[in-house]
Amino acid sequence: MKRTTTANIAGIVFHIDEDAYEKLSRYIKKLKFSFGEIGETDETMEDFEARIAELFQSKLSATKQVITIEDVQSVIQTIGEPEEIETNQTKSKDRKKGHKTLFRDPKNVILGGVCSGIANYVGIDVWVIRLITLTFSAFWGFGVLLYILLWVIVPEAKTPDEYSQMSGETFDKEEFEKNIRNNIESVKQRFEELAKSDVPKQATSLIERFFSWLGIILTAFFSFIGAIIGFAFLITGLVLLVFMISILFFDIGDLGILSLNLPILDTIMAGGTTVKIVLIALFLIIIIPLFLLIAALIRALSGKKHHGGGFVSFGIGVWILAIVLFTLFFVLKSPFSVYEGEIESKSIIEVNNRDSLIIKGLKYHYNENYDLKIDSKHLGVITDDNKSILIIKPKLTIEKSNSAQFELKIQKTAQNTKQEKADENAQEIIYNYSISGDTLLLNTFFESKLSDFWQNKKLNLTLYVPEGKTIYLDHSLENNLLNINNSINFKNTSVFNKYIKQGENTIE
Amino acid sequence: MTSDKTNQDQKVDNAKAQMRKGMLEYCTLLILAKNEAYASQIIHLLKEAELIVVEGTLYPLLNRLKKENMLQYRWEESPQGPPRKYYEITPEGLKFLDHLDISWNSLAESIEKIKTVNPKNL
Numbered sequence: 263m264k265r266t267t268t269a270n271i272a273g274i275v276f277h278i279d280e281d282a283y284e285k286l287s288r289y290i291k292k293l294k295f296s297f298g299e300i301g302e303t304d305e306t307m308e309d310f311e312a313r314i315a316e317l318f319q320s321k322l323s324a325t326k327q328v329i330t331i332e333d334v335q336s337v338i339q340t341i342g343e344p345e346e347i348e349t350n351q352t353k354s355k356d357r358k359k360g361h362k363t364l365f366r367d368p369k370n371v372i373l374g375g376v377c378s379g380i381a382n383y384v385g386i387d388v389w390v391i392r393l394i395t396l397t398f399s400a401f402w403g404f405g406v407l408l409y410i411l412l413w414v415i416v417p418e419a420k421t422p423d424e425y426s427q428m429s430g431e432t433f434d435k436e437e438f439e440k441n442i443r444n445n446i447e448s449v450k451q452r453f454e455e456l457a458k459s460d461v462p463k464q465a466t467s468l469i470e471r472f473f474s475w476l477g478i479i480l481t482a483f484f485s486f487i488g489a490i491i492g493f494a495f496l497i498t499g500l501v502l503l504v505f506m507i508s509i510l511f512f513d514i515g516d517l518g519i520l521s522l523n524l525p526i527l528d529t530i531m532a533g534g535t536t537v538k539i540v541l542i543a544l545f546l547i548i549i550i551p552l553f554l555l556i557a558a559l560i561r562a563l564s565g566k567k568h569h570g571g572g573f574v575s576f577g578i579g580v581w582i583l584a585i586v587l588f589t590l591f592f593v594l595k596s597p598f599s600v601y602e603g604e605i606e607s608k609s610i611i612e613v614n615n616r617d618s619l620i621i622k623g624l625k626y627h628y629n630e631n632y633d634l635k636i637d638s639k640h641l642g643v644i645t646d647d648n649k650s651i652l653i654i655k656p657k658l659t660i661e662k663s664n665s666a667q668f669e670l671k672i673q674k675t676a677q678n679t680k681q682e683k684a685d686e687n688a689q690e691i692i693y694n695y696s697i698s699g700d701t702l703l704l705n706t707f708f709e710s711k712l713s714d715f716w717q718n719k720k721l722n723l724t725l726y727v728p729e730g731k732t733i734y735l736d737h738s739l740e741n742n743l744l745n746i747n748n749s750i751n752f753k754n755t756s757v758f759n760k761y762i763k764q765g766e767n768t769i770e
Numbered sequence: 771m772t773s774d775k776t777n778q779d780q781k782v783d784n785a786k787a788q789m790r791k792g793m794l795e796y797c798t799l800l801i802l803a804k805n806e807a808y809a810s811q812i813i814h815l816l817k818e819a820e821l822i823v824v825e826g827t828l829y830p831l832l833n834r835l836k837k838e839n840m841l842q843y844r845w846e847e848s849p850q851g852p853p854r855k856y857y858e859i860t861p862e863g864l865k866f867l868d869h870l871d872i873s874w875n876s877l878a879e880s881i882e883k884i885k886t887v888n889p890k891n892l
Binding site: 272273274293297305306309310312313315316319320339340341342343344346347 | 832
C-alpha cells in the first residue's frame with residue numbers, strides 16, 4: 263500500500279504516489295531555475311507542464327490510475343534534465359573558450375567529485391588532492407568542512423560544454439543560485455542514502471534539518487529577496503570595514519565596551535615577529551571575507567554580471583595563506599624558534615643642579631633629499647633615491663630610583679633564529695646620548711638597515727628619578743613612546759614642557 | 771582518469787551538440803513553414819531527424835521564436851490531455867527563414883568547397 267496525493271498539472275488532476283510527487287516537483291523546480299521567466303506569464307513552464315500532463319495521460323489506463331515514480335522517471339528521460347536541454351541562449355555564449363571553470367567531476371567520484379574537479383582544474387593527479395584533503399581533515403577536521411562547502415558551491419559538470427570547460431568563470435547570480443539548490447539537493451540525497459544504510463535515525467533528521475536549514479539560509483541570502491537586507495548588510499559591512507581599517511591606523515579611544523587604546527599598527531610594529539605575523543594574519547582573515555562579501559553585495563545589488571574572478575581568487579588565496587600562517591604561528595606556536603638577544607647597561611647621570619633634570623630629544627637630522635615614508639611612535643622609514651633606512655625610536659620609561667641619583671638604563675634587544683646571532687644583532691645597535699649641564703640629550707632614534715627589520719631591534723631607555731627630584735620633558739620627545747610608571751594618569755594632560763616631581767609613590 | 775576513447779566520444783558529442791544548436795532553429799522554422807503543427811509533432815519530426823536528444827530542448831526555443839514574432843500559435847482542444855498549441859510561422863518568420871536558407875546554402879557550399887579542395891592548390 264502506498265499513499266498517493268493529487269497534483270494539478272496543466273489543469274488536469276492526476277493521482278500520484280507521494281515519492282513520485284516529490285521527484286516531479288523537484289524536477290519542475292529545476293526546470294524553472296533553468297528556463298523559468300520572472301514576472302510575466304511563464305509560457306515555457308506552461309509548455310513543459312502541458313507536455314508532462316500529456317505524457318502522464320498516455321501512461322494511464324483503466325487498470326492503472328496512479329502515476330508512479332517510474333512514470334515520472336520516464337517523463338524526465340523524455341523531456342530531459344535541464345542540463346541536457348540544449349539551448350543557444352546567451353549563457354553558453356558568455357563563456358569564453360579556454361577560460362577554466364571549476365566543476366565537480368561526476369565521472370571520478372568517491373563522495374562528491376570535489377577532489378577530482380580540483381585536480382582537473384589545476385592539472386594534478388586526483389590522488390595528490392585527495393591526500394591533501396585527507397591530511398587537512400586529519401589535523402583539524404577543517405578539510406571535511408571545506409569539502410562539504412565546495413560540494414555545495416561548486417556545480418557538477420554535466421553537459422559536454424561543461425566538461426570541456428572543466429578545466430572561465432562567469433558570475434551569473436541565477437545560475438549560481440540554481441547550482442546551489444541543485445547541489446544542496448544532491449548532498450541531501452547522498453546523506454539520505456548514507457543514512458538509510460547505517461546511521462541512526464535521529465542523526466539523519468539532524469543532518470537533514472541542518473541541510474534544509476542551510477538551504478533556506480543560502481537561498482534567502484543569494485536570492486536577495488530583500489534588496490533591503492542586502493543593503494543593510496552592505497552598510498554594516500562597510501562600517502565594519504572602515505572600523506577595521508581605522509583601528510589599523512588610529513587610536514579609536516573609548517568606544518564604550520570597545521575601549522581600544524592601542525592602534526593595531528603600533529602593536530604590530532612593537533610586537534615580536536611572531537606577534538606581527540599573527541596579528542596581520544588575523545586581520546586579513548577577518549577583512550578579506552568582509553571585503554569580498556561587500557564586493558559581491560555591490561555586484562548583486564547593482565545587477566551587473568561582470569566577473570571579478572581574478573580578484574576573488576586572489577583574495578581567497580591570500581585568505582588561505584593568512585589562515586595557514588595564523589595556524590602555524592598562533593595555534594601551533596611558531597615552528598621557527600625565535601631567540602632574543604639582550605644587552606643592558608646602566609649609568610649614573612651627573613647633574614650640576616642636583617634637583618632637576620631637563621630631558622631633550624635629539625631629532626634625526628633629515629637630509630633634504632630624504633623622504634619620510636613612515637613615521638609612528640615606534641619607527642620611521644626614510645628613503646632617498648637609492649636607499650631606505652629604518653629609523654627605530656627608543657621607548658622611554660620613567661621610574662622611581664632606588665638611589666639618590668638619576669640613572670639611565672639602556673636595554674638593547676634583537677631577535678634572530680640563533681641565540682648568538684640575536685646577541686650580535688643587539689650589540690649592533692648604536693645609541694648615543696649626551697649630558698651637558700643639567701640637560702640630558704637623548705637621541706630619539708637609532709638607525710638600522712631596512713632589510714634587517716625582521717630582527718626586531720628595540721631600545722628601551724629607563725630613566726630612574728630619585729624621590730623628591732624633578733624632571734622636565736621637552737616636547738622634542740613627543741614623538742617617542744613614553745611610559746611613566748607609578749604615575750597619575752597623564753593620558754589626558756600632556757606631560758611635556760612641564761616640571762614633574764617624583765614623589766614617594768607617584769609622580770606629579 | 772578518462773581514457774582516450776571516451777575523450778574522443780566526448781569531443782564528438784560536443785561538436786555535434788554545437789552543430790545541432792545552430793541547426794535547430796532553422797529546422798523548426800522549416801517544419802512550420804510547411805504546415806502548422808503542435809509541439810509533440812515537431813518533436814516527433816526532429817527526433818526522427820536526430821536533431822534533438824531530449825524533448826525539453828524545443829519548448830524554450832518555440833517560446834523564444836514566438837517572442838521574436840517569428841511564430842504565432844492558436845489553441846485547440848485535444849481529444850486527450852490538455853489543449854494544444856498549434857504553431858504557425860508568421861510573415862516575419864518566413865522572411866527570416868529566407869535569410870536562413872541563403873545562409874545555409876552558402877555554408878553548405880563553403881564546406882563542400884573545403885572538402886573538395888585540391889591539396890596541391892594550397
